[in-house]
Amino acid sequence: MSTAGTLSGSSGEIVLSAEHLTKRFGSREAVADVSFDVRAGEVFGFLGPNGAGKTTTIRMLVGLARPDKGRVRIRGLDLSRDFEKAMGHVGCIVEAPDLYKYLTGRENLLHFSRMLPAGAAQRIPELARLVVLSERLDDKVSTYSLGMRQRLGIAQALLGNPDILILDEPANGLDPAGIREIRQLVRHLASERGIAVFVSSHLLSEVELTCDRVAIIHRGRTLASGPVRELVDRVASDRLRLIARPARRAMEILAPFGAAEIAAEETGADGEGAIDARIPKEKVPDALRALTAGGVDVFAVERSLASLEEVFLEVTGGETV
Amino acid sequence: MRFPGLVENEILKFARQRRFRVVVLILVALIGLIVFAQSRGRQRFLGGKDWHVETQERMARIQNGLRDGRMPETMQRWARFELDRLQYHLGRDVNPDAISGPLFVRGFANAASYLLLPLLAIVFASDVVSAEFAQGTIKLLLTRPVGRARVLASKLVAVLLAITLTVLFGGVVAYLFGGIAYGYGGWEAPVLTGFRSAGERLDPAAVRSIALWKDTVLAYGLAWFAALSVGALALLTSVLLRSTAAAMGTMLAALIAGTILPRLAPSWETQKYLFVTNLPLPDYYSGTPAPIPGLTVGFAAATLAAWAVAALATAFFVFVKRDVLA
Numbered sequence: 001m002s003t004a005g006t007l008s009g010s011s012g013e014i015v016l017s018a019e020h021l022t023k024r025f026g027s028r029e030a031v032a033d034v035s036f037d038v039r040a041g042e043v044f045g046f047l048g049p050n051g052a053g054k055t056t057t058i059r060m061l062v063g064l065a066r067p068d069k070g071r072v073r074i075r076g077l078d079l080s081r082d083f084e085k086a087m088g089h090v091g092c093i094v095e096a097p098d099l100y101k102y103l104t105g106r107e108n109l110l111h112f113s114r115m116l117p118a119g120a121a122q123r124i125p126e127l128a129r130l131v132v133l134s135e136r137l138d139d140k141v142s143t144y145s146l147g148m149r150q151r152l153g154i155a156q157a158l159l160g161n162p163d164i165l166i167l168d169e170p171a172n173g174l175d176p177a178g179i180r181e182i183r184q185l186v187r188h189l190a191s192e193r194g195i196a197v198f199v200s201s202h203l204l205s206e207v208e209l210t211c212d213r214v215a216i217i218h219r220g221r222t223l224a225s226g227p228v229r230e231l232v233d234r235v236a237s238d239r240l241r242l243i244a245r246p247a248r249r250a251m252e253i254l255a256p257f258g259a260a261e262i263a264a265e266e267t268g269a270d271g272e273g274a275i276d277a278r279i280p281k282e283k284v285p286d287a288l289r290a291l292t293a294g295g296v297d298v299f300a301v302e303r304s305l306a307s308l309e310e311v312f313l314e315v316t317g318g319e320t321v
Numbered sequence: 322m323r324f325p326g327l328v329e330n331e332i333l334k335f336a337r338q339r340r341f342r343v344v345v346l347i348l349v350a351l352i353g354l355i356v357f358a359q360s361r362g363r364q365r366f367l368g369g370k371d372w373h374v375e376t377q378e379r380m381a382r383i384q385n386g387l388r389d390g391r392m393p394e395t396m397q398r399w400a401r402f403e404l405d406r407l408q409y410h411l412g413r414d415v416n417p418d419a420i421s422g423p424l425f426v427r428g429f430a431n432a433a434s435y436l437l438l439p440l441l442a443i444v445f446a447s448d449v450v451s452a453e454f455a456q457g458t459i460k461l462l463l464t465r466p467v468g469r470a471r472v473l474a475s476k477l478v479a480v481l482l483a484i485t486l487t488v489l490f491g492g493v494v495a496y497l498f499g500g501i502a503y504g505y506g507g508w509e510a511p512v513l514t515g516f517r518s519a520g521e522r523l524d525p526a527a528v529r530s531i532a533l534w535k536d537t538v539l540a541y542g543l544a545w546f547a548a549l550s551v552g553a554l555a556l557l558t559s560v561l562l563r564s565t566a567a568a569m570g571t572m573l574a575a576l577i578a579g580t581i582l583p584r585l586a587p588s589w590e591t592q593k594y595l596f597v598t599n600l601p602l603p604d605y606y607s608g609t610p611a612p613i614p615g616l617t618v619g620f621a622a623a624t625l626a627a628w629a630v631a632a633l634a635t636a637f638f639v640f641v642k643r644d645v646l647a
Contacts (some may be wrong), residue, residue: 062464065644088466098457102337111333114326115465156461 012039015196020070045211046200053220054200091162097153101142127155147178164196243299247273257287331479360502421507425499430540435601439551443572446555448565488545508534543602553629557636
């Protein structure tokens with residue numbers, strides 16, 4: 001099936017799969033041939049800068065927009081054919097958690113429970129506890145902070161006991177504490193309840209902390225996808241940082257083995273300095289021998305682990321996030 | 322199975338917004354004002370004269386106007402029709418200007434049918450879809466396990482209910498206020514209705530005398546039908562324009578154009594197929610000279626129904642098919 005699925009180390013059952021989704025607006029291709037699978041119990045990150053096509057993709061996942069090509073399957077059901085059945089498995093927030101501001105939190109939840117099979121309303125007290133809103137549930141939503149609206153949005157999304165939760169930029173506009181709360185909640189839902197969670201974000205650090213697997217989307221195309229660690233390793237494997245003296249000489253010696261540059265701000269008066277080098281793993285022992293033979297003192301060698309940010313810069317060709 | 326719940330949702334949203342209370346206030350204030358102003362004016366106008374004498378004087382004034390020859394063509398048509406109508410009332414010994422609480426209620430149906438009730442229908446219907454777009458809640462509403470057609474159908478039912486309540490409420494308030502001014506009795510009084518022009522003159526064969534309460538029920542039924550068709554059209558503009566202000570503006574412009582057009586361009590016959598020209602159904606039923614030849618109550622009702630059905634079909638098609646990108 002899709003590439004993301006084959007890369008995956010997860011064993012959960014596939015709950016949501018996007019197959020070759022394509023969406024055009026006029027002549028502009030907003031989303032082009034995007035495919036991925038999301039499995040039960042995992043948090044799947046959908047990472048990309050603003051305007052990359054994340055929200056358009058999500059709109060296709062939840063049936064708000066019709067793909068020009070490709071299809072969405074939820075628990076094997078074709079979304080465009082079995083909309084009502086398929087959406088019965090989905091809870092979602094698209095863009096901001098827009099709820100009825102002139103209604104109370106409870107009225108909002110009751111409103112949406114009436115659009116679900118009987119019994120959804122009985123989950124309201126439990127969900128209110130889960131998202132820590134029990135005490136404010138009878139206040140109008142217009143008096144809620146953004147974080148509370150986001151949490152109410154999540155409670156709303158969970159009303160139908162979904163197999164997959166789709167959250168669009170859940171960290172948007174939240175303070176660090178709010179972001180942490182949402183992250184813990186998302187991790188809890190995936191690991192304790194076995195829900196598949198799809199999270200879009202333009203915040204790399206957030207995806208790195210929250211997600212098991214990630215797909216990077218840029219200009220409507222998925223550039224890379226796979227387990228977060230694996231993607232990070234791909235870039236990290238040839239990155240070295242050395243502390244050596246004299247740094248200048250070390251750099252000259254390393255040059256034939258790969259790219260190297262002195263991290264300028266760390267050059268000391270005695271010629272000691274930090275060098276960032278990109279040397280393929282198999283050449284590292286030779287490079288170190290050459291340094292010693294060339295009379296360079298090496299104080300430390302470490303493989304620097306790239307952050308997802310570097311992965312991102314690498315695959316998007318340095319476009320700012 | 323969940324459809325009543327969906328309608329309940331829509332009614333809840335109506336009730337919790339300020340709109341419903343505003344409509345109630347408008348109706349109470351407006352009807353109160355009309356009753357007050359009218360009862361004041363009447364006291365001065367009648368001055369205790371016998372209605373037979375008063376009616377004959379009025380006919381004489383109209384005849385003078387006709388003889389004068391300076392009356393425009395459309396006015397002449399109306400004047401001849403009015404003469405016939407008054408003559409007919411004298412012949413049957415029915416006071417054409419009688420007033421009672423029930424008669425006020427009946428008169429309100431005609432007065433309200435071409436502007437007030439359509440206006441209130443627009444207030445309800447024109448934001449029922451666009452408000453969800455403006456609030457962003459449309460994304461939640463359409464990502465439930467409920468098909469879009471059912472979502473729109475629940476909104477339509479809620480709009481129709483709200484319009485029905487508004488028409489009923491208007492009638493009840495008119496009766497309460499009218500009763501204060503003119504007394505509450507008189508539902509059984511006969512009224513002459515069905516004045517229809519046959520060519521230049523009144524067609525006496527069509528005139529019927531029926532009990533006032535029957536006449537009133539019919540008139541409100543027609544006003545209600547007209548208001549529902551306005552609701553259907555306003556729902557379409559709400560779906561198409563996705564902005565409450567734009568939808569309301571469009572509908573109001575159409576409504577106002579419809580009240581002006583027959584007066585400014587009475588000779589343009591094609592306008593009888595326009596939506597707004599057909600709104601004063603109670604007028605066409607009780608009989609005023611049709612502003613355009615061929616406008617009968619049956620024709621008008623059928624035209625309104627056709628517009629409403631076409632509007633709803635388009636609204637459902639667009640609502641179900643169109644991508645939500647707001």
